[in-house]
Amino acid sequence: MTATPGSMKQRLGDLKYKVSSSQLIKTIAGEDDTQDESRLAYNARIEKMRVVEYPMLGKKTYLDHAGTTLTSKSLMSKFTREMTATIMSNPHSAGDRQNQVLDIINGTRLKVLNIFNADPEKFDVVFVANATAGIKLVLEAFTPRAEGFEYYYHRDSHTSLVGPRELAFVSQCFASDEDAEAWLRAGDDTGSNRPKLFAYPGQSNMNGRRLPLSWPSKLRSNKAKSNAYSLFDAAALITTGQLNLSDYEAAPDFVVMSFYKVFGFPDLGALIVRKPAGQLFDKRMYFGGGTTEMMTVFGKPWHARKEKALHSRLEDGTPAIRSILALSCAIDTHAKLFSGESQISKHTAWLSKCLHDRLAALKHANGAQVCHVYKDSSSTYGDPRTQGATVAFNIRNSLGAYVGSTNVGATALDHNILIRAGSLCNPGGMFNALGLKDGDIENAFANGFRCNQLGKDVYGGVAYGMVRASLGAMTTLADINVFVKFIENTYVEDRAAKDCGETFVGSQPIVKNVNSEKPASSSAGGSVSKVGDPGCVGTGKRFLRRFNFKGLFSSQRKAPL
Known part of the structure; x- marks a missing residue:
């Protein structure tokens, strides 16, 4: 049953960080107006609380809670008091x-x-x-x-x-x-x-x-x-x-x-x-x-x-x-700040569904999906019994070619967004999701591939890494909006890339199969180009990807939003 603003305020009344009536009904979901009122109320409270409790965030967006979450100011203050006493x-x-x-x-x-x-x-x-x-x-x-x-x-x-x-x-x-x-x-x-x-x-x-x-x-x-x-x-x-x-x-x-x-x-x-x-x-x-x-x-x-x-x-x-x-x-x-594990579970399940659904909805001008999300068939976003607050995916251009995950992570960092990208310390899950075999791994290693090398996680059109956004107790809907906008502005192509017959991984040309939907058959890189032909690049919403004098992709980290 949907709670009324009055009953919601009553339930939140004993919390340290209270929200006003206007905050209770204020929607910060951006384009998404289908959110549950109770989740928005809790989200508004977390938004207000974390300004005080997590000053290290500043203008940064932190989405690597599966690596480690953030430490609250109240915890450090309490610990300091106990240590000195x-x-x-x-x-x-x-x-x-x-x-x-x-x-x-x-x-x-x-x-x-x-x-x-x-x-x-x-x-x-x-x-x-x-x-x-x-x-x-x-x-x-x-x-x-x-x-x-x-x-x-x-x-x-x-x-x-x-x-x-x-x-x-x-x-x-x-x-x-x-x-x-x-x-x-x-x-x-x-x-x-x-x-x-x-x-x-x-x-x-x-x-x-x-x-x-x-x-x-x-x-x-x-x-x-x-x-x-x-x-x-x-x-x-x-x-x-x-x-x-x-x-x-x-x-x-x-x-x-x-x-x-x-x-x-x-x-x-x-x-x-x-x-x-x-x-x-x-x-x-x-x-x-x-x-x-x-x-x-x-x-x-x-x-x-x-x-x-x-x-x-x-x-x-x-x-x-x-x-x-x-x-x-x-x-x-932790219990005082977030009102218990149940609230954290509900909050992050809601947010992760928002993130998953919005990333999955992104499309290039030609209708091709931007994000290839690695969701298990047995899990459902929004259901904490089957799915946690993590979204793993790779970005592909309008022709199906992979954008290197470590490059995505580095570009995100340049825009004050912290995520995990590359190898994720989960070899079996990665192999299964990416369609890799033991021979692929051994061959890539023999050819110089190492975990989390910047710009070297796509070989022969095959992805050897992925992007992971993981949420935590203090994540808010504003973080989701920032991250989705970053992906949209940076990687969605307003006009389709031309099929130039080759894409490039570093300095190696890779013959691609643009008709295949399988990641292992797609080529690598951000946009597609033949050497010396900058006209083959697709456009993002806010900038064109830039080339060096050899006609190869320069780092997207330097491209402004």
């Missing part, structure tokens, strides 16, 4: 005696569990540097075994979830959800007693599609895989989404995350362990300061690990006490 002593100096720092650490641990509705009797939190460090810690539970372990992971995994395959006795990447589902249902086809680790992300860090949360319970219910465990990468998901671990039986065995993606600060992560899976760490070899009760150093090596709590024997060395204090401050501040 608290003696942060080493908790190991206190022994078993309670002190202020131990209270902060234990309290923050409970706050983390509370975010995800996780029962502290059934889950434990281990503080780590980031999600990647959490993954490495999980591997320390599997690698000491003489028989080795088996590793299975989904194609949408972040690079850090691909890396564990190098330590496994055998590994397999599932090319689709269907392949993963089939394995989860199947019996043990290896005939071994080796432990198995199944890893996947809650959300693709490439295009934001959200994967099923039901897989851990399906794995656990398969009696033929009683020695299999699940590793869930929540880093991308919790940036703007919600994770509910209240159903203990359905929860993953291991969950990793990075808090800077949620709060901007501190640079800290966590591994949440379902307690029955904690026994796997009994075979962990390394121990550090604070994780043992006693040990010998002469003669036969012997040591006794701490048994009181799982985290007490996994957090090697002095905990990151100041970062943990900062995390406590961040959790409290």
